[in-house]
Each structure stands twice: as structure tokens, then as C-alpha cells.
Amino acid sequence: MKDIPDGSIDMILTDPPYLMDYRSNRRPASTRFMPIQNDTVANGKYCIEQSFAEYERVLKSNTALYVFCSWHHIDFFKTEFQKHFTLKNIIVWNKNNHGSGDLRGAYAPKHEFILYGHKGRSIFREKRLPDVLEFPKVPSAKLLHPTEKPISLLNVFLRNNSDEGATVLDPFMGSGTTGVACKNLSRNFIGYELDDEYFEIAKERIEGALK
Numbered sequence: 474m475k476d477i478p479d480g481s482i483d484m485i486l487t488d489p490p491y492l493m494d495y496r497s498n499r500r501p502a503s504t505r506f507m508p509i510q511n512d513t514v515a516n517g518k519y520c521i522e523q524s525f526a527e528y529e530r531v532l533k534s535n536t537a538l539y540v541f542c543s544w545h546h547i548d549f550f551k552t553e554f555q556k557h558f559t560l561k562n563i564i565v566w567n568k569n570n571h572g573s574g575d576l577r578g579a580y581a582p583k584h585e586f587i588l589y590g591h592k593g594r595s596i597f598r599e600k601r602l603p604d605v606l607e608f609p610k611v612p613s614a615k616l617l618h619p620t621e622k623p624i625s626l627l628n629v630f631l632r633n634n635s636d637e638g639a640t641v642l643d644p645f646m647g648s649g650t651t652g653v654a655c656k657n658l659s660r661n662f663i664g665y666e667l668d669d670e671y672f673e674i675a676k677e678r679i680e681g682a683l684k
């Protein structure tokens with residue numbers, strides 16, 4: 474991100490690592506979605522802190538950013554967000570999920586949060602929506618990334634706070650869902666991905682996207 478000039482980005486839409494190890498009763502332990510293999514939560518937090526400072530630097534004035542987050546580290550993400558931006562909403566994505574985790578001792582998780590805010594002030598291009606949005610998850614059989622987000626949900630955010638020809642940044646792009654949505658909606662896209670395998674998947678998806 475250091476290569477991106479100051480004040481050159483029209484919108485950030487990103488889904489950073491949630492700083493968890495994704496162990497559950499259904500899935501084997503995995504460290505793939507931590508920022509760096511064998512990393513600690515503290516190092517992951519440092520990476521997120523640095524990235525928020527860079528978001529502030531690269532965004533133009535009067536733009537919006539959306540950052541996905543789970544409830545586990547919402548306090549940390551909210552604090553970092555508010556160091557740099559005006560937090561306008563914590564949007565709830567209500568998904569058709571049966572959930573995982575403690576199958577006998579915890580309620581089945583059915584939502585994720587999205588921190589939404591402004592650098593300056595960003596005006597909606599489309600109709601105002603409620604802060605609880607219902608969109609189905611990508612079906613498990615079709616998932617290219619374990620935390621892949623539905624394009625239909627990302628489309629709402631892109632259409633509400635950016636224009637055709639805008640440049641959108643997703644520094645944690647996973648399988649490239651934000652890039653695919655951008656291409657379909659005639660936005661330019663800059664994305665990063667640490668994992669080579671997901672980077673190749675993202676590249677293929679974006680190159681093959683409609684437009």
C-alpha cells in the first residue's frame with residue numbers, strides 16, 4: 474500500500490482477517506486466514522492498525538470505507554476505525570447460516586458486522602437502506618475461499634458510495650470477490666492477497682468476470 478499515492482482512492486471495501494484461528498467442531502484447525510502463518514493475534518492487530526493509517530492516507534476526501542468484522546474483536550476494530558474515520562454505522566449482515574462453534578453451549582452464529590464510515594462525508598448514490606441487510610452466504614459447495622463474501626452484498630456498498638470509473642481498494646482480497654464486483658459495476662480495482670493460491674484464484678476470477 475506504500476506504493477499507492479496519497480488521496481488517490483475513491484472507496485475501500487475490505488474483509489481483513491478476523492484475528493481468529495477458525496477452529497470449530499466441524500472443521501479442522503487452520504491458520505491460513507491469520508495475517509502471517511504462525512502469527513499471533515498481537516501481530517495481526519499490529520497489521521490491522523497499520524492498515525487503517527494507510528486507508529486514511531490513500532483515500533480521497535469525502536469517501537467511504539466498509540470493513541467486515543466479527544463480534545469477537547469488534548472493540549478493537551471499532552477503536553482503530555474511529556482513530557481515522559467517522560463511524561456512521563455498524564451494519565449487520567444477517568446470513569442464512571446454521572453456524573458452527575460450540576454446538577451445545579452457544580447460539581448458532583448467524584451474522585457478521587461491517588463497520589461503515591467516512592473520510593469527510595460520502596453521500597449515498599442510491600436509496601437509503603436499513604442497517605440490517607439479509608443476503609444468503611455463498612453455498613459451501615461453491616466456496617472458493619472459506620470466508621468468501623456474496624457479490625450481491627458487496628454490490629450494494631459499491632453502488633451506494635462510488636461511481637462508475639471510481640478506484641476501489643481491497644487490501645485483503647481473498648478470492649477476489651470485491652474485484653469481481655468492481656469489474657461487473659465498471660469500477661477500477663486494486664487488491665492484495667498474501668496467500669499465493671488465493672491470489673491466483675482472485676486473478677482468474679477477476680479476469681473472467683463479466684463486463
Ligand SMILES: C[S@@+](CC[C@H](N)C(=O)[O-])C[C@H]1O[C@@H](n2cnc3c(N)ncnc32)[C@H](O)[C@@H]1O
Pocket residue numbers: 488489490491505506507508509520618620621622644645646647648649650651665666667668671
Ligand atoms: C477474510 S479473507 C477475505 C475473503 C474475501 N472477502 C473473499 O470474498 O474471498 C482475508 C484474506 O486476507 C489475506 N491476508 C491476510 N494478511 C494479509 C496481508 N498482510 N496482506 C494481504 N493479504 C492478507 C488472507 O490470506 C485472506 O485470504
